[in-house]
Amino acid sequence: MSVTETARQERVIELRLGPVAHGGHVVARHEGRVVFVRHGIPSELARVALTDADEGAKFWRGDVVEVLEASPHRREHVWDLADSLRAHSEGRLPVGGAEFGHIALDEQRRLKAAVIREQLERLAHLERDIVVEPVPLRPGAADDGGGLAWRTRCSFAVTPEGRLAMHAHRSEELIPITGMPLATDEIDALHLWELDLRGVERVEVAAPASGSAPLVVFTLADGVAPARLTEILDGLDPAVSASAVGSAALGPGAARSPLTVRGRGSVTEHVLGHHYTVTGEGFWQIHRRAPETLVTAVLDALGGVLAAGAQVADLYAGAGLFTAPLAAAVGPGGYVLSVEGSPGTSRDARRTFKRQPEVAVVQGRVERVLRTQGGPGAFDAVVLDPPRAGAGREAVRQLVAAEPKAIAYVACDPASFARDLGWFRDAGWTLGSLRAFDLYPMTHHVESVALLLPPAHAN
Known part of the structure; x- marks a missing residue:
């Protein structure tokens, strides 16, 4: 393996790239040390500039700066500023946020599926075939825009x-x-x-995807x-x-x-007939079709559990994306507890649902709210949409104790989802359906919707 330097005075080594890893990397080895490499593709032979290579570190990080043997799935990068090969040749780093832009879309999705599968096997001890579904840019169309022009x-x-x-x-x-x-x-x-x-x-x-200003x-x-x-x-x-x-x-x-x-300090979003007010600092899904895609998947997963009069919790609810369709499903005789930790985003939800008495919007940590409102039998169904860090052991413990009939887990991070799923499985829960969606093309991120079932309702 040769060692040289780039115009940025970076140490460069030649590596054969191995399998994809969580976080947008592929794994390689240099003299027995693991190197997490960005901007490569499995099986390629490449020159890699080390961006984090402390001699005492357990692993190193690096960027591909030259491809010696290219994968058949490599293509010209969709964004010059994010192209690692071009960036390092110009003496700079690539812009973050499009680390898969050099990979053909079908292969991007196959790699994301491989990451989900590996995390499930390693952290939840569960084998499951995974397909990452493309998401069209507009309703009724098959065109995914080539993975571009999706961020709202x-x-x-x-x-x-x-x-x-x-x-x-x-x-x-x-x-x-x-x-x-x-x-x-x-x-x-x-x-x-x-x-x-x-x-x-x-x-x-x-x-907004609705077309408003x-x-x-x-x-x-x-x-x-x-x-x-x-x-x-x-x-x-x-x-x-x-x-x-x-x-x-x-x-x-x-x-x-x-x-x-x-003008106004907020935007109005429309999803499947429901209307939401979201301020500039409020959270909302960034792919223009993500809200519709995820709501449909959650409602399909929960199925008959969302009967009229049901008691439901929407946890990590954000501006209430799932709260609105849940309220419509359970009707005036039902109840939806919508919990969000961010004060600003919770205010957005309160504005949206202020005239719906069946919806209770609570701002606070999920664990704290469940401690007072989540006893056994409190909920028929739960929608769990945590941040990238996942729900965590305490929230999982409280949800297991609440004994809902079903949980729809919306996951934006395969590792934290698999970890949480492992704790549910330890408590006797099973994984029902699992769908994955390519809502972040050109990046390593992927969104999943899983149905979790308690022991009494396992198939």
Whole structure:
């Protein structure tokens, strides 16, 4: 194995790349040490620039900078700035967020399925065939857009010179951008990279799939004069709603908090006949078809458990994506407990459901709420949609004790899902259906919907 250096003075080694691993890497070995490699494909022979290679570390990390023997699934990267080969040849790191953009879409999905399968086997001791389903960009169509133009929400950094930028993976390095191929056309059309953003720390953009006006949220640096915000807004399309976060927008001595400076400080989302209000800082699924896809999968999984009058819990509920269809399923005689930890997102849910007495929106930690409202028989069904860290042992323990007839687990991380599933299985629960959806094309992320059944209801 040869060892050289790149223009960035990085150590470069030649590696034969092994299987895909969770987190967007493939696994290789160098003199007995594991190396987690990004921007490669299993079986390739490549030169890898080591980005994290402390001699005392158990494993190293690296980026592919040259392919010596290419996989048949390799293609030209969909985004020049995220292309590791181009980036390192130019003496910079690749932009994060499109680490699978060099892989054919069908192979991306096969690799994601392999990761889910491996995590289930290793952490839940369960063998299951997995197929990652493509998701069309629009209802009634088969076109997935080639894995592009699906993001309805984006978060950007800003360089000291005021240019829109994104971070490199696991790095503080900022790379100025002039486009984002994964973003919807509505976001791309804003041309935010043309603005002088000096005085802004971050930019959040939300462009609802419903077609309503996009919302742009600026996080201002401390000490920025209000006049600077006015200058920035002058460069923004007048039809776009805008908010600011920062004391400068509110006056001297004010706390950092959101302030709508043009239009509305929220967007309206529509999913299968239900309407939601989501503020700029509120959580919402980012793929334009994700809400509809996940709601349909959850309702299909729970099936007849969601009868009229049923008692249901929507845990880690966000703005209430699942709460609304659950309330419609159980009807006025039923009850839906909607629990969300984030104060801002919980406020969004309260606005959405304030006229629905069958829905109780509670802001707080799931474990704490279950402690007081989740005793045996409290729920007929539960929707569990935790963050990437998963539900955790205590939440699983409390859900097992609550004895619902079924749990629909919506998982955005295969490892934490498999770990939680292992704890459910230890308590006698079984995995019913499991579907996986490619809601994050060009990235390693994948979303799953699983039906979990207690011992008394296992098939």
